[in-house]
Amino acid sequence: MLQTILDKAENIKSLERKMDKAQVEFICEHNEAIYNSILSEYFEGRKTSCHIGPSSFWVYAESLVDAEAIKQLANNAGYTNMRTFKPWASNEHGDRIDDPKGAYAVDISKSNELIIGKPAVKLVSLLKPFIDPVSDCLVYTYAHLRRANFKFNSAAAASEAHKTLTNIFTMAKDLHDTLNLTVDVNQESGCFDVWVVEVNVK
Known part of the structure; x- marks a missing residue:
C-alpha cells in the first residue's frame, strides 16, 4: 500500500x-x-x-x-x-x-474526518443515518461544536443528502419551534469535484 x-x-x-x-x-x-x-x-x-x-x-x-x-x-x-x-x-x-x-x-x-469535541461527535452520530445512503460518495467529514460539513465527490449525492436533511429538519422544526438550523449545499471553493453539505445548528 x-x-x-x-x-x-x-x-x-x-x-x-x-x-x-x-x-x-x-x-x-x-x-x-x-x-x-x-x-x-x-x-x-x-x-x-x-x-x-x-x-x-x-x-x-x-x-x-x-x-x-x-x-x-x-x-x-x-x-x-x-x-x-x-x-x-x-x-x-x-x-x-x-x-x-x-x-x-x-x-x-489519508484523513477522512476531523470531529472536534463531544457536541460534534453527537451531531455527526445524529446525522449519520441520513448520510449513510450516499456514504459511498462521502470523502470527508468535519465537525466542530454545532456545525458539520460533509464533503462528497458527487453533486448528485450532495444534493440527495441536502434534500434528506432539509426534509427531516423541516419536520423537526414543525415539532420544535425553538430549533434554529440551516442546511446548505455548495461546491467547494476553488475545487472542481467536491460538493459540501453544511449543517449548522444555532
Missing part, C-alpha cells in the same frame, strides 16, 4: 527543537525529495508535491481527464479524500501565476 511505503520511507530526517532556519529548510527539502520520488513513481512519473509529511500530498495533472486518472490510481491505493483544483505559484515580483508544474493538481489525503 502506498501510504505504508510513505510512512516507512528510509532516510527521513527528524526536525528537532532549536534548529536554525537553514537546518529546518534542509531537512524539509531532503524529506520532500524522498517522498516525491516515491509518489512520482507510483503516479506514473507525474510531478508531485509533499511539503509537510506523507499524510497529504498533491499530484499534478495536465487536464481534468488526467486528474481523473490520478484519482483512480489514488483510489486503487486506498485513498478516498481527494479534490481537484487549479494550483498557483508566485513570480519574482510576488504576483500570482499559473503553477508551472501543472495546469491542475489533485490534493490527496
